Amino acid sequence: MGSPPRKPTMQDVSRLAGVSPMTVSRVLADPQRVTEPTRRRVLEAVAQLRYVPDMVAGSLSSRRTSFIAVILPTLTNANFADTAHGLTEALRPADYQPLIGYTMYRLDEEERLIRAMLARRPEAVVVAGTVHTKAASELLHQAGVPVVEIWERPDRPIDRAVGFSNHEAGRAAARRLIALGHRRIGALGPGIDGAARDFRGEDRLAGFAAALREAGLGDELVLRHGEPPVSFDHGARALAVLLERAGDVEAVFAVSDIAAVGALMECRRRGIRVPEDLSLIGFGDFEIGRQCVPSIDTIRVDAQRIGRRTGELLLALLGKGSPAGEPASLDVGFELVVRETTAAARRERGGEP
Incomplete structure (x- = not known):
């Protein structure tokens, strides 16, 4: 077997498009700063070479990673999946990507995930719940990025909260x-x-x-x-x-x-x-x-709304949306839905109510 093919580089793109590597970087990072003909040439070269930017290298120079750490108890629960969907849709226009980890309801696993996520320098952290280990709470307090606790509405959130009681x-x-x-x-x-x-x-x-x-x-x-x-x-x-x-x-x-x-x-x-x-x-x-x-x-509970409101709040806090004028703890409320499994009490089995 031969060696794997060489990955295309930014220099390859710049040569094919006939522009400098700096221009390629600008097109990928902020395309509105580049004229339309130049932008089209660069993007055609990117597509032809199947070039994938090295986001790690880019984050080292710009100090931006463009990802949001999201920590949920599980992804098999439809409500948490809907929350992740709402959050992703809200973040998409600003090109932020969620990186999701799940804890299976274990605080020790949540602490491990928080450490691992913060080591990768997220732009913000979203975590389900307000009960954390002492070490996890300290990590979140010292993260230096927005932290939003969701699916609960505490009196004193670490930073912000979106949920209900x-x-x-x-x-x-x-x-x-x-x-x-x-x-x-x-x-x-x-x-x-x-x-x-x-x-x-x-x-x-x-x-x-x-x-x-x-x-x-x-x-x-x-x-x-x-x-x-x-x-x-x-x-x-x-x-x-x-x-x-x-x-x-x-x-x-x-x-x-x-x-x-x-x-x-x-x-x-x-x-x-x-x-x-x-x-x-x-x-x-x-x-x-x-x-x-x-x-x-x-x-x-509107699970997707929790995700959307969290995303909107993060965009505001990160300077990508409307100024944040929300309280530290945002209540999305809940609703009692009456269907077919409750009825007036019968004092004797089979008797009249």
């Missing part, structure tokens, strides 16, 4: 079930003992439990079971555990629509009618929750 979302779910007359109310979420932690889901459970107590109801049926991320299987198993503990439970909140669908399937297997025998609310407005039968009541 997960605690209030949990409270809204509890208030809905209480208003329907339910009194034996439970909730399903992941446990808190393992290395992986879903702090946003935990906050929703905490808000849910708080609303139950404020209404004079017990929170002993708020179940924390298994490890994140939640799944269909997690929802089914968690509901089975809850039913063993309290077979008379009347209503359940799941911290994710994914878990809610699993709980719904477990009800089908056990002959429990939803919503006649058991009311069910999820979170996240996932497509499967909209399409399953019955369709699942949920708390909707």
